Amino acid sequence: MDLVLNVADYYFFTPYVYPSTWPEDEIIRQSLSLLVVTNLGAYILYFLFATLSYYFIFDHSLKKHPLFLENQVYREIMCTVKALPWISIPTVAIFLAEIRGYSKLYDRIEDSPYGWLGVILSMASFLFFTDMSIYWIHRGLHHKLVYKRLHKPHHVWKITTPFASHAFHPMDGFLQGVPYHIYPFFFPLHKVVYLALYIIVNLWTISIHDGYYQVPKILEPFINGAAHHTDHHLFFDYNYGQYFTLWDRIGGSFKYPSALKGTGPMHYIKKVVGKNVNGHARNGCQNEELFNGENLKTK
Numbered sequence: 001m002d003l004v005l006n007v008a009d010y011y012f013f014t015p016y017v018y019p020s021t022w023p024e025d026e027i028i029r030q031s032l033s034l035l036v037v038t039n040l041g042a043y044i045l046y047f048l049f050a051t052l053s054y055y056f057i058f059d060h061s062l063k064k065h066p067l068f069l070e071n072q073v074y075r076e077i078m079c080t081v082k083a084l085p086w087i088s089i090p091t092v093a094i095f096l097a098e099i100r101g102y103s104k105l106y107d108r109i110e111d112s113p114y115g116w117l118g119v120i121l122s123m124a125s126f127l128f129f130t131d132m133s134i135y136w137i138h139r140g141l142h143h144k145l146v147y148k149r150l151h152k153p154h155h156v157w158k159i160t161t162p163f164a165s166h167a168f169h170p171m172d173g174f175l176q177g178v179p180y181h182i183y184p185f186f187f188p189l190h191k192v193v194y195l196a197l198y199i200i201v202n203l204w205t206i207s208i209h210d211g212y213y214q215v216p217k218i219l220e221p222f223i224n225g226a227a228h229h230t231d232h233h234l235f236f237d238y239n240y241g242q243y244f245t246l247w248d249r250i251g252g253s254f255k256y257p258s259a260l261k262g263t264g265p266m267h268y269i270k271k272v273v274g275k276n277v278n279g280h281a282r283n284g285c286q287n288e289e290l291f292n293g294e295n296l297k298t299k
């Protein structure tokens, strides 16, 4: 994160904001700057890519599904806008530790344990570590002791739009980000790779909420895409994964997506909506029996 902070200091904070007597590496200044940069970055990433996805990828006929809530897009956005500043507070504490030198992040390829090979292996290792951790954290968030308080706000959305991607309870949002932040404290990682992977995971999170169900046939068994995550929002106890289906298969929670079987929300809309369903559901829980005869679990 010091890559971003250095740029922000050079072009903005040092010339225009802070007094020249305040050193760039002073901890209070770093904390304040990180808070600004983290919030701004999160809002820009969210609004830019969720909006692009909403207008160019998301199929707007999904809004005709009876489980799509009234004013849902507005509610997803408001939930996110309120959550991001709270999520940023503990996140900034971790970023602060990172820029003050407590992580294993490095600047130059020569600092990588195995050169370029090490950089490539670290990408695979980052994906494996975060995919595994997110699976278990997400599964833990479904435990009855914490589900209602922490994770249910994200499951209000049964038919998601890209704007639901970051619409969490703040603690839920932070916990699901923890694996990405702690990885470089345990394993060496190039700073640019870290930044790129961090942006990519945010884009991935948007993409699994965008209702675009297709993945290349050859990757279908391995990739946890929008079709899988749609079934997670609809049926709760399946497809907790992030990028891959691996941990759902190991953990016994894999469900072949209904959207790929021809029984997903789009098929339902084409077959049923317009004939005998009028209006939107006020509450996703009211329409449990509506989904192709498959009973939705409500929690």
Ligand SMILES: [Zn+2]
Binding pocket: 138, 142, 151, 155, 232
């Ligand atoms: Zn969940």
Ligand SMILES: [Zn+2]
Binding pocket: 154, 164, 165, 209, 229, 233
């Ligand atoms: Zn989701």
